[in-house]
Amino acid sequence: xxxxxxxxxxxxxxATPCVLAAPFAYLPSPDTNQVIVYDLATDSTRSTxxxxxxxxxxxxxxxxxxxxxxxxxxVYVVNKSSNSVTIIDSxxxxxxxxxxxxxxxVAAVTSRNDKKLYVANxxxxxxxxxxxEKQQQISTIASGGSPSxxxxxxxxxxx
Numbered sequence: 001x002x003x004x005x006x007x008x009x010x011x012x013x014x015a016t017p018c019v020l021a022a023p024f025a026y027l028p029s030p031d032t033n034q035v036i037v038y039d040l041a042t043d044s045t046r047s048t049x050x051x052x053x054x055x056x057x058x059x060x061x062x063x064x065x066x067x068x069x070x071x072x073x074x075v076y077v078v079n080k081s082s083n084s085v086t087i088i089d090s091x092x093x094x095x096x097x098x099x100x101x102x103x104x105x106v107a108a109v110t111s112r113n114d115k116k117l118y119v120a121n122x123x124x125x126x127x128x129x130x131x132x133e134k135q136q137q138i139s140t141i142a143s144g145g146s147p148s149x150x151x152x153x154x155x156x157x158x159x
Contacts (some may be wrong), residue, residue, distance in 0.1 A: 024054065024090060028063035028076050035059055035066065035077055035086075037093050039118070057087040057095055067108040067117070076117055078105045085119060087135065097135055101128045109150040109158060118158050120147035127158075 023041035039054040062077035067076045068090065077086040083105060087097040103123030110117050110132070117130040120143070127141040127150070151159045 024093065026068070026077070026088070027139045028066055028077060029056075030080070031061045032056075033059060033061055033063065034131055035063055035075075035088065044097050053092055057088060058095065059095065060084045060098060064105075065107050067110060069110045070112065071112040071114055074132075076108050076110070078108050078119065080104050080106060083121075083123075085117070085130075099130060099135055099137065101137075102140065104125045106148055107150045109152045111117075111151060111158070112154075112156045118150055118152075122146045122148060 023039065025038040027036045027038065027041055029036055034056045036056050037054045044054040057071040057096045059077045060082035062079060062081035063077045063086070064080045065078040068074065073090055075090050077088065079086060083101050083103055085099045085101055085105065085108060086095055087099070088094065089096045101119045102121030104121060105119045106122045107120040108117055115132055117132055119128040119130070121128060126148055127143055127147060128137050129139045129141065130136065131138045139154050152159065
C-alpha cells in the first residue's frame with residue numbers, strides 16, 4: 001500500500017503528458033509486468049493519498065515507460081526486456097496489440113499528429129519509427145549512441 005500511495009503522490013505531483021491520458025494515469029510496473037491504471041476523476045482535490053486504482057493491465061516483460069497519443073485515445077507501453085510496445089485503448093482500458101521494437105527500448109513519444117510513434121532502443125543504439133495506423137515499423141534511425149529519452153517539440157521535431 002505504501003508503494004501505491006507513493007506512486008499516486010508522484011503521479012499527481014509531477015503529472016506530465018508522458019503518463020496521463022485524462023482522466024487516467026498509467027504507471028508501468030516492471031516487477032509485475034503490468035500497467036497500473038489510476039482513475040484521477042475520483043480525486044477532485046488532487047490529494048496525494050487519494051487516487052483510485054481502476055485496473056491493472058498485463059503487458060510484455062519489464063514495462064519501463066508509457067507514451068499516450070496527443071488525442072488521449074491510445075497509450076503505448078515500452079517493454080524493455082521483451083523488445084516490444086504494448087498498445088492500450090484508453091477508452092476501454094484494454095490491451096489491443098503489440099509491436100516489436102529494437103533491442104532494449106526505454107522511451108517513446110508520438111508525433112504531433114498522432115500518426116507516428118518513435119521508440120528509443122538503448123540496446124541497438126537506434127530509434128524505431130512506427131506508422132500507428134498500420135501498427136507497423138516503417139524505419140529505423142541510427143542514434144550514434146544509446147538513447148534514453150525522447151522529446152517531441154511544438155514544431156513537430158523529435159529529439
